[in-house]
Amino acid sequence: MYIMASRSLNLYTGITDDIFRRALEHKGGEIEGFTKRYNINRLVYYETFKYVNNAIVREKQIKAWTRAKRIALIRSRNPAWQDLAEGWGERFELQIPRSARDDNELGPRLARDDNESGAGSVTTSGAPGSLGTTTQIELQIPRSARDDNQFGPTGRKEETSVLASSELLALRNPT
Numbered sequence: 001m002y003i004m005a006s007r008s009l010n011l012y013t014g015i016t017d018d019i020f021r022r023a024l025e026h027k028g029g030e031i032e033g034f035t036k037r038y039n040i041n042r043l044v045y046y047e048t049f050k051y052v053n054n055a056i057v058r059e060k061q062i063k064a065w066t067r068a069k070r071i072a073l074i075r076s077r078n079p080a081w082q083d084l085a086e087g088w089g090e091r092f093e094l095q096i097p098r099s100a101r102d103d104n105e106l107g108p109r110l111a112r113d114d115n116e117s118g119a120g121s122v123t124t125s126g127a128p129g130s131l132g133t134t135t136q137i138e139l140q141i142p143r144s145a146r147d148d149n150q151f152g153p154t155g156r157k158e159e160t161s162v163l164a165s166s167e168l169l170a171l172r173n174p175t
Contacts, residue, residue: 001055001062002046003074005081010038011070013062015055019046023085043085045074 002019004012004026012035016022025031027041034040049055062070078084 001049001059003044003062003070004035004040005042005044005074006038006040007042008038009071009081010040011067012040013059013070015052015059017052019043019048020085020088024089027085027089042081042083044078044081044083046084 001013001015002022004014004023012026014022023043026035026043029036029039029041047055047058049058062073065073074081
C-alpha cells in the first residue's frame with residue numbers, strides 16, 4: 001500500500017506487489033489517468049504487507065479517510081514530505097578498487113618512485129597480458145600523502161627528527 005503526492009499535494013493511494021517498479025512508473029508518467037494528469041509522482045508514504053488481502057483492506061480504509069487524516073498519517077512518518085523514491089532508477093557509477101577490477105594491468109608487480117615535486121611514476125614490468133613490456137604512468141601524489149611531507153594537518157611546517165629503531169623501541173617500552 002502506498003501514497004503518492006504531487007507538488008501541489010494532490011494525493012493518490014494504491015497497492016502494488018513491487019513498490020520500486022510502481023514508483024518508477026508514476027515518476028515516468030506511464031500510468032494513464034489521475035496520477036498522470038495531476039503529475040502525482042512523489043512517493044510520500046508506504047506500508048508493506050505479507051498478504052495482499054491485508055493491503056487491500058488497508059488501502060480501502062485509508063481511501064475512506066478524510067484528506068486531513070491522510071495528511072496527518074503522511075506527516076507522522078514523513079514530516080518533510082520528502083520523495084521516498086528519490087534517486088530510484090538513476091544510473092550511478094560504481095567505484096571499484098583497482099585491485100578488484102578485471103582490467104587491472106598493474107597487477108601485483110608495481111614499483112613506486114616519487115620525485116621531489118610530488119609527481120611520481122609507477123613502473124610495471126611483465127604485467128599480465130603485456131608480454132614483458134614496461135609501462136610508465138605519471139601520478140600526482142598529494143603533499144599530505146607523500147613520505148617527504150613536512151607539513152602536518154595544520155599546514156604549518158613541523159620539526160622532525162630521525163630516531164634509530166632502538167631509540168623508538170625505548171620510547172614505546174620504557175624500562
